Amino acid sequence: MRLGPLCRALVLVLCVLAGPLTCAARAADEPDVPRTSATVARLFLDAAHATTAYEQGRRAADEQRTKAERLDRLLTDRRRDLVRLHDDMGRVARAQYRTGGDIAYTAQLLLADDPDELMRGQRLAWQADMAVTRLYGKARRAEGRLTSAQRRAQDAWRDLADRRDQLEHIKKSLSARLEEARWELQGEADRSVAAGQCRGAVRLEEPSGSRPARAWTAPVETYRLSAGFDSAGEHWARRHTGQDFAVDIGTPVRAVGAGRVVSVSCGGGFGIEVVIGHPGGYYSQYAHLAAAAVDQGERVSTGQWIGQAGTTGNSTGPHLHFEIRLTPEMGSAVDPVRWLSERGVPLGSNAAEPDPDES
Secondary structure, three states, rough: OHHHHHHHHHHHHHHHHHOOOOOOOOOOOOOOOOOHHHHHHHHHHHHHHHHHHHHHHHHHHHHHHHHHHHHHHHHHHHHHHHHHHHHHHHHHHHHHHHHOOOOHHHHHHHHHHHHHHHHHHHHHEEEHHHHHHHHHHHHHHHHHHOOOOOOOOOOOHHHHHHHHHHHHHHHHHHHHHHHHHHHHHHHHHHHHHHHHHOOOOOOOOOOOOOOOOOOOOOOOOOEEOOOOOOOOOOOOOOOOOOEEEEEOOOOOOOOOOOEEEEEEOOOOOOEEEEEEEEEEOOOEEEEEEEOOOOOOOOOOOOOOOOEEEEOOOOOOOOOOEEEEEOOOOOOOOOHHHHHHHOOOOOOOOOOOOOOOOOO
């Protein structure tokens, strides 16, 4: 049994953990910029790789288990055939005994009324006996091959299960480290917001091929829609002015389109936020961040990582607050779901009722 898929998956995760972190994020060169953002970004990607590898291993183990079960069924059918062959051989032996008894074959020829008939009958009996013997030998060889194949399949499945357990352990370890780093990042962000002074852009190295080829994209790659545009909630003085994406702290936040960074600010109800101006007079806002990865005045491209999600400002749970505005300032927001849909980016119909833990 080839163990290719899972072996490759395990090697992938071990390389991620032990080898050069080519897909890792890195902090800016300034010594006063904390590197927690880079650590979270690296662990975020590592955890994603580990999860993918674990799922590959789980599927490979399930396929191997199915093969072993199929071999079990084939072996049972083969043994049932052998029982029938044994019965047939027994009947042939009994028939030969009844026709021949203890009399030697030469004596049977001398005493037979029709020696030619006796010889033909004996020849047919021999041929039947040889055919059964051949079938029996063939069945025994087939049983041996099946038994050997079943043993190899079961050994391979046990090996797959062991490797899958290793991957699961790696995944859990990464998840624990990521959770710890996320809250460390959030703590640093909270201190920046409390001081009203942003830390400066923390440059994040993105994995190759992560930016979409299209002109517009969603602000986060994987998400659950929570509080929607114009919905009511106790955390808002009027109506909700954007669309919330329920994501974990440290989740990379992407520019929905190309443009220029209008502002990066800390403090206030939105915590750490980035506003980008786009061609056509629209602006996108990304709020409650844990870190910003761009500076004011910087040009960005579609899908570029511009920050990391968090829960800074007037927020009681990790999420991204996203707006589309007609001006850079608050108060000119339009429905971002509809706006993105008109540009070929449907966000799905899984928008939930306003979550009291998000704003």
